[in-house]
Amino acid sequence: MLFLDITDTDFDRQFSAILNRSEETSAQVLETVRGIITDVRTRGDEALIDYTNRFDRLNLTDAAGLEIGRQEVEAAVAAVPAEDLAALKLAVERVARFHEKQKSQTWLSTEEPDILLGQKVTPLDRVGIYVPGGKASYPSSVIMNAVPARVAGVREIIMVCPTPGGEINPAVLAAAHLSGVHRIFRVGGAQAVAALACGTATIPRVDKVTGPGNIYVATAKQLVFGQVGIDMIAGPSEILVINDGTGTPAHIAADLLSQAEHDELASSILITTDRSFGEAVAAEVEYQLGQLSRESIARASWEKFGAIIVAGSLEEAAAFSNRIAPEHLELAVADPFGLLPRITNAGAIFMGHWTPEAAGDYLAGPNHTLPTGGTARFFSPLSVDDFVKKSSIISFSEQGLKRLGNDIVRIAGLEGLEAHGKSVGIRLGLG
Amino acid sequence: MLFLDITDTDFDRQFSAILNRSEETSAQVLETVRGIITDVRTRGDEALIDYTNRFDRLNLTDAAGLEIGRQEVEAAVAAVPAEDLAALKLAVERVARFHEKQKSQTWLSTEEPDILLGQKVTPLDRVGIYVPGGKASYPSSVIMNAVPARVAGVREIIMVCPTPGGEINPAVLAAAHLSGVHRIFRVGGAQAVAALACGTATIPRVDKVTGPGNIYVATAKQLVFGQVGIDMIAGPSEILVINDGTGTPAHIAADLLSQAEHDELASSILITTDRSFGEAVAAEVEYQLGQLSRESIARASWEKFGAIIVAGSLEEAAAFSNRIAPEHLELAVADPFGLLPRITNAGAIFMGHWTPEAAGDYLAGPNHTLPTGGTARFFSPLSVDDFVKKSSIISFSEQGLKRLGNDIVRIAGLEGLEAHGKSVGIRLGLG
Known part of the structure; x- marks a missing residue:
């Protein structure tokens, strides 16, 4: 497990192993x-x-x-x-x-x-x-x-x-x-x-x-x-928790481990503005690991891809989170809705101290099929949108075609697509 | 160009060359x-x-x-x-x-x-x-x-x-x-x-x-x-026109050619309930081809991938169209809105006799980036949705977690994911 300060000079280098953990297709x-x-x-x-x-x-x-x-x-x-x-x-x-x-x-x-x-x-x-x-x-x-x-x-x-x-x-x-x-x-x-x-x-x-x-x-x-x-290309799973020193370290530790138990490539990251809170979470993770039936998987994941990071402010923590674009993001802070507008990249956002990730995994309602490995930059959770498609509807009357016809013909000409223009012209008696 | 009756015994075989015209990635x-x-x-x-x-x-x-x-x-x-x-x-x-x-x-x-x-x-x-x-x-x-x-x-x-x-x-x-x-x-x-x-x-x-x-x-x-x-994987482009014998053959011919002039792999298809209308369109296409600056491209496309099909009813024509899932679909019929509910697969639908495809290509407003080669079965026109992503928001209070906690723990148990259950249990003093 990495314990880093976000201002460490080689932060990016040290953190890169976690970012680049996905398997590449050979x-x-x-x-x-x-x-x-x-x-x-x-x-x-x-x-x-x-x-x-x-x-x-x-x-x-x-x-x-x-x-x-x-x-x-x-x-x-x-x-x-x-x-x-x-x-x-x-x-x-x-x-x-x-x-x-x-x-x-x-x-x-x-x-x-x-x-x-x-x-x-x-x-x-x-x-x-x-x-x-x-x-x-x-x-x-x-x-x-x-x-x-x-x-x-x-x-x-x-x-x-x-x-x-x-x-x-x-x-x-x-x-x-x-x-x-x-x-x-x-x-x-x-x-x-x-x-x-x-x-x-x-x-x-x-x-x-x-x-x-x-x-x-x-x-x-x-x-x-x-x-x-x-739907999307799924990679290894991850959780990122943003914390402001409020809440209970044992709860956050349990949330980090709920991700780590999935598989050895899973990544669990805490970023907190309170160093001593981070240290308490690290100790709790160690303690709780010993009590898990899936200890070996969770321990391997935590040791290789776990991280606790100390940030100077919640703004800095949010900016870091947006760079990671985590699949699961917990805003374990006193005012999660206050922080929400700063979050631009995340699969699902779990608000406050009473919303552990597991609450969303099964039956809160939102989908648990979420973009992983930084793909929340552009992918969305699986949704009803994935199971419909759309068709454009365009309906001109004679008057409508007359009003726009000349501009259509002009752009067709600009593109060298004469037959496009003619399909309008023949209706309007142009050319 | 194929001139077929949809009831022809080897219709599917004859038509298959048009359906399978897309290049396969070697x-x-x-x-x-x-x-x-x-x-x-x-x-x-x-x-x-x-x-x-x-x-x-x-x-x-x-x-x-x-x-x-x-x-x-x-x-x-x-x-x-x-x-x-x-x-x-x-x-x-x-x-x-x-x-x-x-x-x-x-x-x-x-x-x-x-x-x-x-x-x-x-x-x-x-x-x-x-x-x-x-x-x-x-x-x-x-x-x-x-x-x-x-x-x-x-x-x-x-x-x-x-x-x-x-x-x-x-x-x-x-x-x-x-x-x-x-x-x-x-x-x-x-x-x-x-x-x-x-x-x-x-x-x-x-x-x-x-x-x-x-x-x-x-x-x-x-x-x-x-x-x-x-966005999507684009293939060769196509137009399908559904007609009920109303309208002007020369207009439909011009629309078919506006697609054919794009490239030699483009496909232009008319399906009409009126055989004599279909014959008139065939003659008009021949006539108009000779007047095009891009005649050689349009002629190659029309000869190889053009088709005029006679259907027994508009319902049959719509069912055929849904099988093709055309990029561009013109409803060149007297009552296009009456037919609209039967259309399930199409990139863009051009309604009635005054809406040639070219009207949608440039400036009607809807996007001209459309699913091709039958992919309108599942792809949609390029849209604002392509340039945003979504994040789920989940916020439980203590009461909310208490209400659903036992069921969350039960499903976690059913899946053998103990740490998932513990992240809930530790908050509620369970177990």
């Missing part, structure tokens, strides 16, 4: 994934069965075995304890309620005579949701991807999830059921993304692929982008 | 572009100067020569005829007015006691606009990319534009000036995209790269996606 990964995509596009289900049997150690013999049927889903729902199911239901409801507020409407501007202009909002027809398998197979990931799609009005939501050794978390299937997923396939990796993007005889082609995944999944999403939409 | 292009990006990331300005001198036949010796300075821009503005400048000014004003309507506000939901939830909207800090050089260097491209960025509140707009043989269209520089571009660099190709994404000593790193380009530019945008934002 030429080899790129080539492997490109090969898998081509194979799935060419051989379809056959390729999908081969990869799935090989990577997930299954013995599928026909494509029908790729789908997880209704009975299997119902059995999973029945296997989840009632209280867990109730918590998942609450999450689905709250996430749906928040995302309802993101819906935008088709509009038409009628302020100008003779020319109507507007924007039509239409849900995507079919989307694919990638859900990782194995240990990081989280029901909350299903909810956070499927519910916004459902709220947007997507007609068909397809979920893919690898089942290494044939296993799948029943809570994941239950979450899919509660969230409105229509069909589920037991495929993962680059091959699953390729199947969704290209379509096979069994897996229908979708319009957009969302959801987290490893470097192969991320690279596949990047390569099919343009053929289908994708 | 492994070789991918590798070349990947090499250029790595080179620019490593050698910075030096690599940029090398590529620019080589590809654009310049003799730059230092990085300062990469920038097009204020004097050069002012000279260009002075060189553009007053009437052209006035038309460009009108376009800037109208495009700005339309895009103002797309701005969304930061919101905070206060309907629930103890828990505030919301979404903060923040402009991107710095964006890069790619403008092609040579013959397809259009002032309207500058306007359509820069104005939405300016309306969104982007602090710095950087434009890159190759100058093959040292030449640049003065109208392009004038459009940049009128649209609020802050700095302009004479670089193009994959190297320009790489410079914007990684930053060099001379060209500042941006948060997002937008704008059209050839296959090298498109591939570079795809590969830097995730490091920076990008």
Whole structure:
């Protein structure tokens, strides 16, 4: 763990290891994934069965075995304890309620005579949701991807999830059921993304692929982008806490560790204007680490990518935070709303001392799919906007075309696009 | 040109050449572009100067020569005829007015006691606009990319534009000036995209790269996606006209040709419920082709990728159009607003007989940067949304955390993320 003063002369150099911790896609990964995509596009289900049997150690013999049927889903729902199911239901409801507020409407501007202009909002027809398998197979990931799609009005939501050794978390299937997923396939990796993007005889082609995944999944999403939409490229996760010396060091320490336990590449950073508060948090992290079941992961993350930084002012802390563009930002200060206008880059902002990051991970309502690794500079949280697209509406009357026709023809001429001008001229009897 | 009935038994097979006309990125292009990006990331300005001198036949010796300075821009503005400048000014004003309507506000939901939830909207800090050089260097491209960025509140707009043989269209520089571009660099190709994404000593790193380009530019945008934002992957352009037998065949023919003159890969399609109208349009296209200065391009496009299709009903025509998801869709029918609800996939929709596509290309107001090649299934026109990002706002009071705390801890437990639960438990004195 780094303990730095923001005015240290070699601050940038020391801090750079944390900023540059994301895996770069090697030429080899790129080539492997490109090969898998081509194979799935060419051989379809056959390729999908081969990869799935090989990577997930299954013995599928026909494509029908790729789908997880209704009975299997119902059995999973029945296997989840009632209280867990109730918590998942609450999450689905709250996430749906928040995302309802993101819906935008088709509009038409009628302020100008003779020319109507507007924007039509239409849900995507079919989307694919990638859900990782194995240990990081989280029901909350299903909810956070499927519910916004459902709220947007997507007609068909397809979920893919690898089942290494044939296993799948029943809570994941239950979450899919509660969230409105229509069909589920037991495929993962680059091959699953390729199947969704290209379509096979069994897996229908979708319009957009969302959801987290490893470097192969991320690279596949990047390569099919343009053929289908994708949400964002996810990297390692991070939390940054801004503190002004108020609050309880043990609470902040717990928040930093909730990020660190995710994986060894996760980064947890505190920036405080109060050095002694920072020191108290450092001591608390050490103490609490010893009590965690996932201690080894959290400790590795904290030692390599943890940092406590002392800043001269909250303004300085906010400027630093904007440079990092953290996925999760806690404003653990006395007046978080006072600080909010200074925050320009962050995935989600957790306000004050009673809003730990975990409050937003499951059921506050906002999406937990957030831009990582500094991409909050330009990416937004997953939202209903990701599951709709827009079309411009342009409607001229004869009078409208007459009013603007000469200028249209002039610009067409300036660009050397004569036929553009003629399509106006022929209507107006020009030229 | 294909003249088909939508009920023809081999309609799909015959039509597939048009659907699959986009260039696929070869492994070789991918590798070349990947090499250029790595080179620019490593050698910075030096690599940029090398590529620019080589590809654009310049003799730059230092990085300062990469920038097009204020004097050069002012000279260009002075060189553009007053009437052209006035038309460009009108376009800037109208495009700005339309895009103002797309701005969304930061919101905070206060309907629930103890828990505030919301979404903060923040402009991107710095964006890069790619403008092609040579013959397809259009002032309207500058306007359509820069104005939405300016309306969104982007602090710095950087434009890159190759100058093959040292030449640049003065109208392009004038459009940049009128649209609020802050700095302009004479670089193009994959190297320009790489410079914007990684930053060099001379060209500042941006948060997002937008704008059209050839296959090298498109591939570079795809590969830097995730490091920076990008708008969309542009492919060959197309127009689809739906007609019900009303209107004037010569007008529709002119509209089809305004698309065909763009490039040989462009596709112009008419689908009409009136066979004789379709035949009249076919004859008009032949007649008008002979009058075009860009006849050879338009004829090649029309012969290879033009089509006239006879449909049994407008419903059938709309369903076909949704399958194509055209970039430009003209509803050249008596009641275009009646047909609008059936249109689910289209970049821009041109309503009725007095709205030729060209009316939307320059100055109606909506953006002309539209999803091509069927990507209107999931992409939207370039908009102010492309130049802002959102951050979730989550604010719990002690009471709020108490109310939801147990469910948060339960889901954390279900996912095996103990430290997540502890960050809540430690505040509430649980466990």
